[in-house]
Amino acid sequence: MDSETLVKERSTTMRVLTDPVTTPCGHNFCKTCISTHWDTSTTSRCPVCNQVFSTKPQLKTHLKPHLTASGLRRHQLVEPVENLESMMCPKHSKPLELFCQSDQTRVCLMCSVLEHRSHQLVPLGEYLFEEKKVYLQQMIQKRREKLEEIRESVRIKKEAADRAKAEGVEMFIALMELVQRGLKELMKTMEEQQEVMVHPSSYEGTVLRAVAQLEDTLSDEMMMIKMLEMKRLQQFAVDVTLDPLTANPYLVLSDDGKQVYDSDVWKNHPHNKERFYPCASVLGKQNFSSGRFYFEVQVKGKTDWDLGVVKESINRKGNNTATPKNGYWTVALRDGNVYNACEDPPVILYLKCVPEKVGVFVDYEEGVVSFYDVDAAALIYSFTHCCFTHKLHPYFSPGLNYGGKNSAPLIICPVNQSE
Structure with a gap:
């Protein structure tokens, strides 16, 4: 050689x-x-x-x-x-x-x-060996940090599971109390029936009064349970404000970022990719990628509106179809009395009363988006089995003005969590 x-x-x-x-x-x-x-x-x-x-x-x-x-x-x-x-x-x-x-x-x-x-x-x-040692040490540190992130995630999920378990026990106890009270009312009614058998003429009236009283009691107890559920959801209330950079040029936002309506007057706002056009929509500034959150919006006096959450990456230009597939989880009012859950195809909602304030609740990990009539403590609709892997923003569309018929604003309300 x-x-x-x-x-x-x-x-x-x-x-x-x-x-x-x-x-x-x-x-x-x-x-x-x-x-x-x-x-x-x-x-x-x-x-x-x-x-x-x-x-x-x-x-x-x-x-x-x-x-x-x-x-x-x-x-x-x-x-x-x-x-x-x-x-x-x-x-x-x-x-x-x-x-x-x-x-x-x-x-x-x-x-x-x-x-x-x-x-x-x-x-x-020798230099390459030392350089590789430093690289390996950095990789070990990154693995340790990743392990700590996993441990923290497990801890948070365990705490959430423990809270859900405690909330479930609380609801179960309330239901048991409801059943017990109902049984007591039935026993009382049966005793009254035995007493009036001697006087058949008064039997029918006594039974009707007992049934009516039982219905009132059950109704009150069910309302109590609904209010208890609303109180549980309101514990996850977050402060939401409107993002003016995303607002359609026809929309007017209040100075505090809590109200929005369509003015039918074009505003010369700077053009940017975040702004909605032509959809009359605006996003909340806040975004969420984990946990649970809740906010309430007053819809009183309006004939058209859309509310819910959307993924941050939705297309904000053009007329998009609001469906979960396109990144929208929303409900809507049309023509003053037609309520829809924006599924594909839309689901018509038949509500017992007209909601004046709508609550929006999201459980990111469980993949649930629910809407409530706050005053009636009644569920309006739930999107379930959602798979969230992206940031979510609160979404608001006050609808077109329609010559003043729909000029009332959507108002983000402070959540009342009092006893």
């Missing part, structure tokens, strides 16, 4: 040496390669720096494990072999076997003598 061949072999494999040894001049080679070279040469010359030794020198075994193939495998430091040009000094055509810590660059021996004499130099293999 001639000198040129040995240098090339050494350059391309300098980080994966077999039985590495060091010559007296400080260069590293595979033991077999350098021994074979000297055995077939007339002189004992270093193939790198060309230093001539009067006698065949004693080769020193290299003890640094990162220079060996086994050491590299053990430390997982094997990297793709670089091409010859990238491992050779472009100025001196010598192997790049040193690293200048002062200039943070790879250099050859000639560079170290001519240009980097006063700089701090280390063997390139």
Whole structure:
């Protein structure tokens, strides 16, 4: 093996040496390669720096494990072999076997003598080993941080499950009390029936009064349970304000960002990708990507409106169809008395009374969006089995003005959480 061949072999494999040894001049080679070279040469010359030794020198075994193939495998430091040009000094055509810590660059021996004499130099293999150690330490730290995030997520979900369990127990107790009261009323009615059997003429009136009283009692108890459920949802109330950067140019927002209506008058707002057009819509500034949240909106006096939540990335230009597939989870009022859940196709809602205030509740992890008539404590509609993987924003559309018929604003109300 001639000198040129040995240098090339050494350059391309300098980080994966077999039985590495060091010559007296400080260069590293595979033991077999350098021994074979000297055995077939007339002189004992270093193939790198060309230093001539009067006698065949004693080769020193290299003890640094990162220079060996086994050491590299053990430390997982094997990297793709670089091409010859990238491992050779472009100025001196010598192997790049040193690293200048002062200039943070790879250099050859000639560079170290001519240009980097006063700089701090280390063997390139040692530098690469230390660099890989730093990289591995950073990866370990990232894994630790990720593990901590997972632990925190598990803790939050456990707390949410514990709260849900406690809330379920509370609802169960309320229902049991309701059943017990109903049974007491029935027992009382039966006792009254036995008493009036002696006087058949008054039997019918007594039974009717007992049934009416039982219905009133059950109705009151059911209302109490509904109010208890509303109170539970209101614990997740968040402060929502309207984002003027997203408002359609025909919309008017109040200074406090709590009210919006359509004015039928175009505003010269700056054009931006966040702004809705032509849809008369606006988003809440706040976004949510976990947990549960709730807000209430007054819809009193309006003939058209849309409310709900949307994913942040929805298309805000053009006439979009409001469906979950397109990133909308909303309910709407049309023509003053037609309520729809914006599914595909829309679901017509038959409500017992006209809601004046609508509550919107979202459970991100459970994939639920529910709408409530706040005053009646009644569920309007629920989107279930939703799969949220994105940020959600509260969504508001006060509808067109229709010559003043629908000029009343949508109003984001403070949530009353009093006893």
